[in-house]
Amino acid sequence: MRLTKYFLPTLKENPAEAQIVSHRFMLRAGMIRQQAAGIYAWLPLGHRVLRKIEQIVREEQDAAGAQELLMPTIQPAEIWRESGRYDDYGKEMLRIRDRHEREMLYGPTNEEMITLILRNEIKSYRDLPKQLYHIQWKFRDEVRPRFGVMRGREFLMKDNYSFDLTPEAARHSYRQMFLAYLRTFARMGMKAIPMRADTGPIGGDLSHEFIILADTGESQVFCHKDWLETDVLSQEVGYDDDLAPFFDKYTSLYAATEEMHDPATCPVPATDLVTRRGIEIGHIFYFGTKYSKPLNATVTGPDGETVTLEMGSYGIGVSRLPAAIIEASHDENGIVWPDPVAPFKVGLINLKAGDGDCDRACETLYARLRAKGVDVLYDDRDQRPGVKFADMDLIGLPWQLMVGPRGLKAGMVELKRRATGERVELLPEDAVARLSA
Numbered sequence: 001m002r003l004t005k006y007f008l009p010t011l012k013e014n015p016a017e018a019q020i021v022s023h024r025f026m027l028r029a030g031m032i033r034q035q036a037a038g039i040y041a042w043l044p045l046g047h048r049v050l051r052k053i054e055q056i057v058r059e060e061q062d063a064a065g066a067q068e069l070l071m072p073t074i075q076p077a078e079i080w081r082e083s084g085r086y087d088d089y090g091k092e093m094l095r096i097r098d099r100h101e102r103e104m105l106y107g108p109t110n111e112e113m114i115t116l117i118l119r120n121e122i123k124s125y126r127d128l129p130k131q132l133y134h135i136q137w138k139f140r141d142e143v144r145p146r147f148g149v150m151r152g153r154e155f156l157m158k159d160n161y162s163f164d165l166t167p168e169a170a171r172h173s174y175r176q177m178f179l180a181y182l183r184t185f186a187r188m189g190m191k192a193i194p195m196r197a198d199t200g201p202i203g204g205d206l207s208h209e210f211i212i213l214a215d216t217g218e219s220q221v222f223c224h225k226d227w228l229e230t231d232v233l234s235q236e237v238g239y240d241d242d243l244a245p246f247f248d249k250y251t252s253l254y255a256a257t258e259e260m261h262d263p264a265t266c267p268v269p270a271t272d273l274v275t276r277r278g279i280e281i282g283h284i285f286y287f288g289t290k291y292s293k294p295l296n297a298t299v300t301g302p303d304g305e306t307v308t309l310e311m312g313s314y315g316i317g318v319s320r321l322p323a324a325i326i327e328a329s330h331d332e333n334g335i336v337w338p339d340p341v342a343p344f345k346v347g348l349i350n351l352k353a354g355d356g357d358c359d360r361a362c363e364t365l366y367a368r369l370r371a372k373g374v375d376v377l378y379d380d381r382d383q384r385p386g387v388k389f390a391d392m393d394l395i396g397l398p399w400q401l402m403v404g405p406r407g408l409k410a411g412m413v414e415l416k417r418r419a420t421g422e423r424v425e426l427l428p429e430d431a432v433a434r435l436s437a
């Protein structure tokens with residue numbers, strides 16, 4: 001993509017409304033623009049990050065055996081009456097009337113709808129287990145939407161729902177998602193710690209929140225210091241293995257949210273306990289028959305008996321993640337995207353647009369990189385180098401490839417790693433080889 005063509009409205013000044021660094025940088029880097037309180041448009045750069053994140057989430061859900069579907073954002077009120085949640089949900093629910101005065105709502109979550117879809121279609125224990133997920137916009141009329149997309153009113157969530165015959169099978173589904181979440185966040189370059197959590201209005205008896213440690217986090221969290229060193233991607237365990245040993249191992253290391261933490265009973269000595277702020281990026285629940293019972297979702301068991309489905313639900317805050325990642329990965333000049341979620345891999349900077357040699361060298365590099373499938377943002381603007389460096393640092397692409405008249409005289413270009421600031425001079429063809437490796 002050429003920057004002269006790209007819609008990238010960056011801002012030099014810090015917007016007054018942004019209280020935390022991720023919100024500031026998302027506005028300044030032209031990723032999002034607010035349309036109403038807690039409701040955002042995703043501009044092209046932000047949208048690319050959102051899509052990358054979504055894709056990692058999707059791949060790991062699929063690997064775990066979950067199947068993607070798509071349910072609507074608008075739901076009829078009656079299914080929430082059936083489950084008994086319509087009145088309980090209160091003012092967070094955006095209630096809508098259609099032209100026939102039918103009561104509708106903008107879905108804050110989908111337990112009712114998915115349970116009814118399953119109820120009407122599956123009849124036998126042979127149809128189980130099932131895990132179904134979608135990545136869809138939700139609306140919750142938060143009292144205090146704030147911090148940009150971190151706590152929005154409209155936000156994108158991946159929500160998965162598991163259906164099993166027995167509590168033990170349902171626990172296996174829960175553990176599969178526990179593993180999928182650890183992997184999903186690690187693949188994004190994030191350390192997310194699963195913490196024992198309160199089940200809240202979703203209900204049930206087993207729940208973990210996946211938390212990124214960051215000073216601007218909304219809640220206080222507590223964990224054993226060994227969590228900071230734990231590497232989850234190295235775990236050699238498959239989704240269809242017996243996951244109990246793996247799950248027991250990871251849950252034996254203490255980690256709890258404020259609601260669940262009690263200093264009086266905490267097993268970790270004070271010297272080993274880390275107390276930090278945290279951002280919730282995912283939340284998983286096992287709640288048994290809480291919805292299947294009122295909604296009458298049953299199957300016929302192996303002996304002909306009627307069995308009420310055992311369920312769990314599993315959310316990831318897809319549109320919160322770009323902000324959470326920025327909170328965990330930035331410096332004073334801007335965002336530092338982890339490679340897997342970066343909107344482009346490399347920013348190609350023409351230090352003297354209009355200069356024949358620079359233009360030619362950049363065009364060649366741009367074409368070669370693209371031919372190798374590398375996502376390049378080419379800064380071909382007629383601007384001072386200082387402006388280009390500042391914008392590139394702000395938007396945080398992992399690599400910057402700089403082409404200037406002085407280097408070119410010696411046949412060289414310069415490659416900078418955004419995260420470390422490390423720079424090397426190298427031949428253009430070596431730069432292409434390094435970036436496409």
Ligand SMILES: Nc1ncnc2c1ncn2[C@@H]1O[C@H](COP(=O)(O)OP(=O)(O)O)[C@@H](O)[C@H]1O
Pocket residue numbers: 109140142149150151152153154155157200280281282283315316317318319320
């Ligand atoms: N208002 C919001 N804005 C952005 N993301 C949200 C919001 N509410 C929830 N999320 C994300 O969706 C995930 C699942 O939501 P859930 O646990 O049901 O919500 P909550 O924690 O607000 O009760 C959360 O872990 C969080 O990452």
Ligand SMILES: [Mg+2]
Pocket residue numbers: 209280282283
């Ligand atoms: Mg939650």
